[in-house]
Amino acid sequence: MARYTGAVCRLCRREGMKLFLKGDRCYGGKCAFERRSYAPGQHGQGRKKISDYGVQLREKQKAKRIYGLLENQFRRTYDRAEKLRGITGENLLKLLEMRLDNVVFRLGYGNSRTEARQLVTHGHFLVNGKKVDIPSYSVKAGDVITVREKSRASELFKTFAENPKSLPKWLSGDVATFTGKVEAIPAREDIDVPVNETLIVELYSK
The missing domain is CATH 1.10.1050.10 (Ribosomal protein S4/S9, N-terminal domain)
Structure with a gap:
């Protein structure tokens, strides 16, 4: 990878x-x-x-x-x-935004997307009950992301549970329950990254 x-x-x-x-x-x-x-x-x-x-x-x-x-x-x-x-x-x-590593980060697992990506690669998460260790995996509306049972006892995940983040409105769940759900595909106004996507389209359209 x-x-x-x-x-x-x-x-x-x-x-x-x-x-x-x-x-x-x-x-x-x-x-x-x-x-x-x-x-x-x-x-x-x-x-x-x-x-x-x-x-x-x-x-x-x-x-x-x-x-x-x-x-x-x-x-x-x-x-x-x-x-x-x-x-x-x-x-x-x-x-x-719908990449698994980004969704895991948004749910509060990881202090950065890089850390969240590493956690996914190490197989700590299940999507709809099945282990997925591919950071680029595209989740869909309705998908449920949970932390594997064996991983929940680790100090790292306990720290995440003790310091929950506020979730974007297109996600639901709680790190304390080790479960999150993709409620919908995010709208543009729900994506808070400081990027002007129009300039990217202009660049690739040349």
């Missing part, structure tokens, strides 16, 4: 904003973006002018990094979104 293995804080600095890729660390004083908000590299502080193509590229890179996808994965997701009915950009964000 391909994944990014470089320095995560460089990604936030390159995009010029916090992407919250390290969970709790991003909220503290150790956040690299707080100390050095300019782009990485020897020319990072000198980059000012950016073309229309550059703006579109940065928007695509930002979305990739928020959801933890590499280029080929992201392009395949875009191609799927293009074939669906409706607005391509909105379809893209909906497909990204």
Whole structure:
């Protein structure tokens, strides 16, 4: 399974904003973006002018990094979104949100999508009673996600249960009960990622 293995804080600095890729660390004083908000590299502080193509590229890179996808994965997701009915950009964000690793993160399991992805890969979750260890697995409205019985006793999952997150309205459940449900496909207004999907569509449409 391909994944990014470089320095995560460089990604936030390159995009010029916090992407919250390290969970709790991003909220503290150790956040690299707080100390050095300019782009990485020897020319990072000198980059000012950016073309229309550059703006579109940065928007695509930002979305990739928020959801933890590499280029080929992201392009395949875009191609799927293009074939669906409706607005391509909105379809893209909906497909990204419905990935199992993202849903697990939204339900409160994991301080970041990267951690949630690792938990899925290690087989800690069931979808409709069946073990699924593929982070890119697309959940559907009505699917029930639960933590495996053996995993519930671990200190990690006990910590999640003691610190529940507020859920988006398209999800229901509670980490304390180790169960969550996808109530509906999220609408665009339910997706709170700071991404302008129209720019991504313009980039791929060239």
